[in-house]
Amino acid sequence: TQLLEQSPQFLSIQEGENLTVYCNSSSVFSSLQWYRQEPGEGPVLLVTVVTGGEVKKLKRLTFQFGDARKDSSLHITAAQPGDTGLYLCAGAPQGGSEKLVFGKGTKLTVNP
Amino acid sequence: DTGVSQNPRHKITKRGQNVTFRCDPISEHNRLYWYRQTLGQGPEFLTYFQNEAQLEKSRLLSDRFSAERPKGSFSTLEIQRTEQGDSAMYLCASSPRTEANYGYTFGSGTRLTVV
Numbered sequence: 001t002q003l004l005e006q007s008p009q010f011l012s013i014q015e016g017e018n019l020t021v022y023c024n025s026s027s028v029f030s031s032l033q034w035y036r037q038e039p040g041e042g043p044v045l046l047v048t049v050v051t052g053g054e055v056k057k058l059k060r061l062t063f064q065f066g067d068a069r070k071d072s073s074l075h076i077t078a079a080q081p082g083d084t085g086l087y088l089c090a091g092a093p094q095g096g097s098e099k100l101v102f103g104k105g106t107k108l109t110v111n112p
Numbered sequence: 113d114t115g116v117s118q119n120p121r122h123k124i125t126k127r128g129q130n131v132t133f134r135c136d137p138i139s140e141h142n143r144l145y146w147y148r149q150t151l152g153q154g155p156e157f158l159t160y161f162q163n164e165a166q167l168e169k170s171r172l173l174s175d176r177f178s179a180e181r182p183k184g185s186f187s188t189l190e191i192q193r194t195e196q197g198d199s200a201m202y203l204c205a206s207s208p209r210t211e212a213n214y215g216y217t218f219g220s221g222t223r224l225t226v227v
Binding site: 004 | 143147167220223
């Protein structure tokens with residue numbers, strides 16, 4: 001079983017602060033995806049990273065895939081209350097697995 | 113296209129009753145996935161379809177659970193003789209590609225409460 005560990009589990013910060021959340025595994029993934037989920041809704045895809053060492057930016061969000069393709073990070077600059085939500089990482093296991101494995105998520109609260 | 117649609121949004125049922133949920137994927141997507149999410153956890157894989165063929169079922173899916181996707185369009189997930197432990201959010205997702213790299217589009221989910 002390939003597990004994805006996310007940290008921290010909970011994060012509460014003030015508007016304007018920066019933050020980083022992590023997604024780690026002992027297994028290699030062919031890609032990692034990040035989703036954001038709001039209460040009572042399904043997850044929404046933010047980004048997919050495929051190449052080891054890859055960095056992608058989405059406005060104030062920066063995503064990085066580890067060189068060994070076992071870990072990923074999400075950095076948010078100048079967080080806003082609208083960034084509040086559950087951030088989930090999901091991995092496509094190496095070997096062509098056709099389903100995603102999800103971490104437990106980081107619940108982010110950005111206070112005004 | 114309005115995205116992935118799930119019905120009902122909420123279902124409260126008594127223990128022992130049967131329930132059925134429906135998922136309408138994005139029309140051109142041939143991959144359809146069912147996941148279950150409990151409080152404080154990430155989504156857990158249940159099963160997936162390629163068109164009308166059910167290609168994999170998780171060991172989480174006991175004999176009380178059955179899923180279908182007739183004609184490769186909408187899908188249904190039925191739970192027979194519900195138990196309190198079945199209370200969860202049931203999520204449906206679809207994808208246009210076979211590679212998991214491509215990413216999923218999720219519906220809003222069906223929240224099941226078994227009392």
